[in-house]
Amino acid sequence: MNITEQLHETAARVAGKPAYYFMDQATTYGELDGAVTKFADGLHKLGVSKGDHVALLLGNSPHFIIGMYGALRAGATVIPINPIYTPDEIGYILNNGDVKVVLALDLLVPLLEKMNPMLPNVEHMVICETEQDKGEADISKLSIYSKMKSFTSMVASGDLSFNGQAVDEEDTAVILYTSGTTGKPKGAMLTHKNLYSNAKDVGDYLKITEEDRVVTTLPMFHVFCLTVVLNAPLMRGGTLLVVPKFSPQEIFRLVKKYEATVFAGVPTMYNFLQQFPDGNPEDFKSLRLSISGGASLPVALLKAFEQKFNVFVSEGYGLSEASPVTTFNPLDRPRKPGSIGRNIQNVENKVVNEMGEEVPIGEVGELIVRGPNVMKGYYKLPEESVATLKNGWLYTGDLARMDEEGYFYIVDRKKEMIIVGGYNVYPREVEEVLFAHPDVVEAAVIGVPDPNQGEVVQAFVVKKNDSLTEADVLTYCREHLAKYKVPKNIEFIDELPKNTTGKILRRSLKAQVLQN
Known part of the structure; x- marks a missing residue:
């Protein structure tokens, strides 16, 4: 099983249920699954074969969801990229990642035109149309015109009978480029098994059901959103409330209007929500769970947010190389402020010294992880892969300690x-x-x-x-x-x-x- 097959099964079960709301417009599971199949067929007609690399230069939108699941259904490997990266940063990933097809918003056409000489291996640029006025420019004069394809046209002309490409669970599904905190970004290769297992385990751990409505404001190109907010709810028939850009005012409106049950954010978002002058605790009464990750949530902020909004915040931990989640605070027992929680099912964490030996409880060492969610390695970086993956364990580079009840606490980055x-x-x-x-x-x-x-x-x-x-x-x-x-x-x-x-x-x- 993989996430695109699971989407197909979920759609068969709850075809008429909203899969997501975007700009207050609902799209059902049946409609989403159909669009995914038709886009996959469109990629197949473009010559996309099993293992070809398809990049997504997209923000939070239906284009991203359909583009990612469609590319996976076509047997391709997906490379999500932050669309506000500089041309040099985007160019590096597209070239290093051997990308054949790029999906991008029409607003990025001028950027792609400028970058075209740098991208000899990109054969097709699928342009995702927006409602914005594009002016009177004649796109036929662009050097990239022959490469350009319309996302809308591809979906409209796709064949619903397309069966997709068979993939193995160990095939690379996604390559996530790290943010490059220690140099050039490295592409973490996540397999179909990695993505599916972590989405399933997170969904089980957080008890996500068809009744959940999940605020989707974290960036979809980031692994936290990809697994926790996108794949896990879609796997279980939940509904996504897609937010193109984080705004406290919009979050309060959406949660109240759709009676959202799950919110996931990073500490900065919690800080903005906490300080928003018009933030009404009554608007958040439908939330059963708030999730924090991406960075350590200051204890003072956690307590202030919970006290103001009467919402339980569960902090977890993850990293791109682990698909990403390895720990979460349990929902069935008291949460420990400042802790990233305990092992999720099927994933093991431990704290070790420089020799790789487990340290005593309470002592600080490097956090290492193993499980079905751990990447197969870094793309085209065998030496980096060997240095990071040792004896089946992923060395995270984060310093941590564990208490006597198995709760972990991130102390800091080893390098910081x-x-x-x-x-x-x-x-x-x-x-x-x-x-x-x-x-x-x-x-x-x-x-x-x-x-x-x-x-x-x-x-x-x-x-x-x-x-x-x-x-x-x-x-x-x-x-x-x-x-x-x-x-x-x-x-x-x-x-x-x-x-x-x-x-x-x-x-x-x-x-x-x-x-x-």
Whole structure:
């Protein structure tokens, strides 16, 4: 079984039920499955064969859902790409990923035209039409005109009798390029088994049913949304409430109008919802579950959100290389604030030292993972694959500890640990303290070189109250942190740099400091 076969089975069972709402328009499972088959047939007619690579340069939309499931049904390998990446970033992934077909919004046609000389291997560009005015430009004069195909026309002319391509569970279904925090992005190859098993296990763990209506505002090109918010609900006949772009006002409207039952977001989204002045707790009364992932959720924010909206927030953990989920806080027992939870079924996590030996309970080490969700390796990077996959275990690069009840706690990224005079300082620990200050909106901590200590802690703070001073924050830190963990200085900024999933980019802050 794979996710596109499962969609077909679900559609046979609940054909008339809404699979998703987009711009307040419903599309049923029967309609979705039909569009997927017809688009798969369209790709087949373009010459897409089993194992060919199809890239999605799309945001949250029906185009993404139909495009991904259709490409998989055609036997292709899907490469989702953030559509707001720079031309260089997009070009690198398209070329490194040996992409044959690109699906892109019509708004990106000028970008594709500009990039065309860089993309000799791209044979077809399937353009997804929007309602926006495109002007009077004559597209027939574009150099990419001969490559361009209409998404709408492909679906309209596709054959519903197309049976798709048979695939093996170990065939690569998706290649997810990491965000490149340690250099050039690496393509994590996820098999059909990886995707199916993790979506099934997450659906089981979160008890997702046909009655669930899931707010889909996380970016679909990111693995968190792909598995937890897209594949798992569609596998079980749930309904997606597709949000093209995150907006607190729109989230409150959708949850209230459609009586949404599940919300999934990253910490930045929770922060915006918590501080939204018109946020009415009554609007969230239908939610049975809120999920947080993508980055560590500050405990102070978690408690404030739950107290204000009376909604249970379950924090989990995952990474692209694990499809992505490995842990979640259980729903049938008390949640532990600050914890990423326990093993989900069929997935095992443990904390090890530099020799790969499991450390005692409570001690910090590297988190490693194994299970049917773990990738087969990095695309065209055999040495990186061997370094990351050892004896069946995926080495995450994250520092963690486990308590006596099997709950895990992320301490920080291994590469972002700060060493002050020989003492380990974990940025998250300092950020938790800063976040707890009543006049702090957001905070991030990095290590900067120091001639005496090797490194010292530097904090960046977005403040809620203009009267807040550096002295105020440092005094607060000294009350809650050991002396060597207290930031050397505090820099107030208007906004912290983030990627499209809302994760704070500490490396950007570090680069900024080192340049000055």
